[in-house]
Amino acid sequence: MRILYGVQATGNGHITRARVLVPALEACGVEVDLLFSGREPDRLFNMEPFGDYRVYPGFTFVTEAGQVRRLETLKRSRPLRFFRDYRQLDLDGYDLVLSDFEPITAWASRRQGVPSLGIAHQYAFHHPIPGTESAPLLKPSLRFFAPVDDAIGVHWHHFNAPVLPPLIAPSPYPLTEEENKILVYLPFESVDETLYLLRDFPRYRFRIYCNIAAPERRGHLELEPFSRDGFQQDLCSCAGVIANAGFGLCSEAIQAGKKLLVKPLKCQIEQRSNAVVLEQLGLGRSVPVLEAAAVEDWLSQASAAPSRWPDVASGLAGWISSGRQVPIQSMADELWCTDSGNRLSLC
Known part of the structure; x- marks a missing residue:
C-alpha cells in the first residue's frame, strides 16, 4: 500500500501527529511519501525523521500581537499558485491520500479520483464541539479548505461522536517536576x-x-x-x-x-x-x-496527574492498512476504552 501524506505545517501539532503516525504506518508495511505546506522550508526544524519530503506554499494565516490578521492573510494568499500546485500534483501510483488538514493533497485527490482520508484535530469540528456554537460557517469552511472522502477528528474527549483521542507519543523522557x-x-x-x-x-x-x-x-x-x-x-x-x-x-x-x-x-x-x-x-x-x-x-496552582493517551497511531495504522473495514465509531469506542491511565476514558 502506498500513501501520500499531506501535512498542514502552519502549526507544530500537525507535524507532531505525523511524527507518530508515519512510523506506525511503516510498521504495517505501508509506503509513505510526505508533503508539507503552509510554512517556509527554512522555518521547519528537526525534520530528519521524515527523510525526503516535499514542501509547498499552500495556505497559512498571518498573525500579529496574538491575533489573526484576516486582511493580511487574504493579501498574502497565493490562490493561483495553489491552483497550479494541486492540479500538477501527480497522484499516479498512490492507493490513498491522507490529509492532516492539508489542502493541496486533498484537492488533488478529489480532482484525480484517488480515495482520501482526513485525520486532524480540525475534523473533530464536523461534530458539535463546545465553543463552536457561534460559528455557523465553521463546518462548511472546513470541508472546503481540505475536502476528503472520510474525515476523522481527534480531541481530548469523544463528545459522543466518532472522535479519536490525540495521536501523541509517550513522553520520551522521565516525568519529573523541577520546582518553579x-x-x-x-x-x-x-x-x-x-x-x-x-x-x-x-x-x-x-x-x-x-x-x-x-x-x-x-x-x-x-x-x-x-x-x-x-x-x-x-x-x-x-x-x-x-x-x-x-x-x-x-x-x-x-x-x-x-x-x-x-x-x-x-x-x-x-x-x-x-x-x-x-x-x-x-x-x-x-x-x-x-x-x-x-x-x-x-x-500558585498544583499540577495534575499524568494522563497517558492510548496508542492511537498503531490502531489507526492497522485500520488503514487493513482496508478500513471496521466502522470509525467502533475504532473510536475501542480506543477510548483502552486501559491507558487516561482519566478521560469513555469506560
Missing part, C-alpha cells in the same frame, strides 16, 4: 511583551522557546531557539506550561501532567474552542489576555 520551572511557548505573541510580563516573577525560572538563533539568558528568563528534543526535555521536567491554545502542545502537557495556562489566538475559532474545552474538562485555565494577576494566580 515554567515552559513558555507563545509563537503568536510579541516576545518583548511576554518578557515584560514575566520579568515580575523572579522566583520562577521561565524557559521561553522563540524564533532566535542561539540561547539567551536574562536572569530568570531563559530564551531558547526552536528544538524538538530540547523542548521535549523541558516539557517533561517543568512544573507548568504557558502557551497559546494549540491542540498538539496542550495534548502533550495533559499527558505529562503539567498544569496549563493558555491564551487562545484571537479570531481563531479552533483555539477559542480548545480553551473552552480545557476549562470544561478541568484540564487547564484559559485567559483572553495574559496579565500579571492571572499568571500569579495560576502559578
